[in-house]
Amino acid sequence: MVKTILIISESIDIEDSSASKVNVALIKNLKKIGYQIRVLHYTRKEIQLGNAIECIAIPEIKFSLYYLLSRTQRVFQRITKINVSKYLERLFGHSFTFFNDSKSISKAIDKYYDDEDLIITLSKGASFRPHYAMLSLPSKHNNWLAYIHDPYPFHFYPRPYNWVEFGYQFKEEFFRQVSEKAKRSAFPSQLLKEWMGSYFSNFLATGVIIPHQNLEVDANLNIELPAYINPNYFNLLHAGNLMKQRSPVGLIEGYKLFLTQYPEAKDCSKLLLLGNADYYKNYLQNQLNNTIYWSQGNVPFFEVDIVQKNVSVNIILESKSEISPFLPGKFPHCVTANKPILLLGPHYSETKRLLGDGYPYLSEVDDVECIAEMIGTLYTNWLENPKQLLDRPDLEDYLGIEYLKAQIENGDGN
Incomplete structure (x- = not known):
């Protein structure tokens, strides 16, 4: 032993x-x-x-x-x-x-x-x-x-x-x-x-x-929510660096399409991107408005943690590929945050394997229409119950x- x-x-x-x-x-x-x-x-x-x-x-x-x-x-x-x-x-x-x-x-x-x-x-x-x-x-x-x-x-x-x-x-x-x-x-x-x-x-x-x-944040830090998030909104969060191979374009275009399909959501929803994205810097800066926020750089872990726990949806974004054998480092934090996860990744993916074949919120990273549809479903569920949870004790046990x-x-x- x-x-x-x-x-x-x-x-x-x-x-x-x-x-x-x-x-x-x-x-x-x-x-x-x-x-x-x-x-x-x-x-x-x-x-x-x-x-x-x-x-x-x-x-x-x-x-x-x-x-x-x-x-x-x-x-x-x-x-x-x-x-x-x-x-x-x-x-x-x-x-x-x-x-x-x-x-x-x-x-x-x-x-x-x-x-x-x-x-x-x-x-x-x-x-x-x-x-x-x-x-x-x-x-x-x-x-x-x-x-x-x-x-x-x-x-x-x-x-x-x-x-x-x-x-x-x-x-x-x-x-x-x-x-x-x-x-x-x-x-x-x-x-x-x-x-x-x-x-x-x-x-x-x-x-x-x-x-x-899961890396726990010291409870004694007494961290306040940052000003860029309104906890009463339908908030979607992607936390993590956006490398060249991890494109946010499909996500952002899908979110914008969602807003055209649900125009009332413009007044009560926000897409949050926290982390570096040097390769997509110019594209992202042209997208920023009242409904899309980008931190334009790294964010301290304790801040990311409290935001993850107070959004409506956490997003895991993977590369456009045939397979993603990686387990994202943020996966346990998303499970602990206990909010629905929107997975954008390939058919063969470790995250998909863990979420299970019957998990409903999945899309290829560049399928704009499917992403918009998934966000729309999540939004409709949020309107019915703003306290929607991931509720996966099996994943909590696994982690x-x-x-x-x-x-x-x-x-x-x-």
Whole structure:
């Protein structure tokens, strides 16, 4: 039985990425279960998570060949304006900074590991530095659970993501080793486990599903609703960055079509978009009016949380694709908010799988007429009962600590 856990997290700063939010949520829920937790993190600043969770910031090694090479590269690029990263990654697979960071992390693991029953590596973005660090510590592989939050390397992402990184063959070999060396692996979604298992078959044998957890906001913060939301309105919210592959055009055009079909809603409804959207900046700025609001940048997590809990509908927007194996980091927050979810995504989607085949509020991301119809149905339901709820105790259980404990204690990975 697992009693003690050493967690290696690339970051525990909840404001720097969605991955960091879910990392912290997982850490806190593991503590709630009753495990003794120690966290090594590479956030580069002191952060404490409270609740008797020991958090140790990993220092960067500043006296090494990799450190010297990384700083020399930065100076060279700043002076010459020539980016040599792509040439170096073709030769070595990763940047000098990546190698130095990974060495810094592995050194800290060696120093602070105290025979914990389990070591969990958590990362963010397309980095996986803690996983690379663990490969250099073979004596600890039998205690290692490698958490894989997204496909890796980048060329394993489903379309429309079609970026092939420099040094991709080195990155592919790196993850092949992770799949073979880690005693156990974990994925936030069933579809992601199957997706990565199609490239590295050992993940199918070692993988368990640990869905993203809900990150609770401190009740003592006493947060007020921001001025851009009227709680008496029919409010629809999309919270999260809008990348190039995650287009809001279908949603906005569908909402505008809804307003033409229900003109009275112009006086009592609002579409809220919170987060960065650099690729769609010009389009969004031309859409803003009394019924469409965009934050034009990141919004603190505590603010997003209270808005999610006070809107009429939370929106999950995915890419135009044949499959979306990702579990969005905001999915547990939408379930906890307990408001109807409007899912805009492909037919094969982890979110759709969890909501179920009979879930009524689904549309392809670019099907404007269907989106308008879904919003119209949600609006009609809201008029009849403004307190409409998602009411999915099955999803609350799936995202809860009892399921989490069962997966952690599932020692054989099957």
